[in-house]
Amino acid sequence: MSVPPRPDAQRPVLERAIGLQVVVCASAALCLALASRLVFGDFGALDRILLVAVRHAIDHPGAGWAALKHIMLLATAAGAFPTLAALTLIGAALLAMARRGAAAVRLVLCAGTGVAVANLVKYVFVRARPEVVPHWVQVSSLSFPSGHSADASIVYLLLAGLALDRVGRPPVRRGIASAAFVFVLLIGLSRVYLGVHWPTDVLAGWAFGAAWTYVAAPIVTRRPEPPDLRRADPVPRARG
Template structure:
């Protein structure tokens, strides 16, 4: 049965995620390194040709598919499937966590994008279509919220420590891969993605703590 664990260690981990995530986000806001951002983006392009990414052609195609895993349609579908299961299983608190985490994170990300209004990178060609502003990365932030929250709920249902570690490891790996794909595809500065990871982790942890406190 899927449940929100009552272990103190889980609460401590969520609190640490909030603190470290907010601290990381604040540091990125205070000192975004534009030169480092530019250097990373250019390192991912063929020398002298910012339109061509490094690596074989299949890599760009693969990362276009990977980046879709952090888009709103995929995350909304996964959340709806998980929410339906939790409601059928009468796991009200876990369902409330999902309802609070992803929609709330989407609203927060939208407000922050409008507030910072940072332009998308113009050094390299965009390999996928984008419309909104750049900071913080929505894909990075929402994938951190969605996959870490789902991973935590699934890990709560796993008894052996190795199973919990595997589930959380997959959630973290997906989050990192989706964020990295945004930089490779040229639609985000690296600092956008780092900020998204930090804030998404902090938001997921704060939602967890809010639901635990109500319990």
């Protein structure tokens, strides 16, 4: 008897995309820091140049720029801890309603642990927030890596993985995955736009969050193995 394909067979597409995010973001952060060191003798010089250039390019009066600032404020709110915690709990509640209580617990544990570790890593590097441009939102924690970028990568990509586990149509799957990555991208960019993170903070946050999700997604989305009917013994054993 043939065994029906598991939903896991469709998951590698998302996993490859997350793995690519890890490699690209980590490599970009490393290259930016090394190039800054080689050219300017300072690991943070290019960070400062890029941050000031972004602010000067966008800090203009007018309705269009005001609307962009409003969008970025909404994006940064979408990556704030209360928003991500609420989304995680909603996802866990939906899993519990679908009688997947174990997956709900794994989602909360994997997302919560990842967010906690990402914020603890800040105290390893102890990098101060940028002061070269005015901050457009209030911040109090350390800078590296970006907590918004890391936390959003973890939560949105884990939730996308769970959604993909229930969807079979390729166009819908691509839409879900694309939406998750766009959210993560906008949230990270908003932190540089608002002047509260260096570009390498955001790249490192994306890399950390994607790496954590790459490990956690198979754990969160794991389903119980179906009973294998082929293992049943068709020949009754003789007694005594």
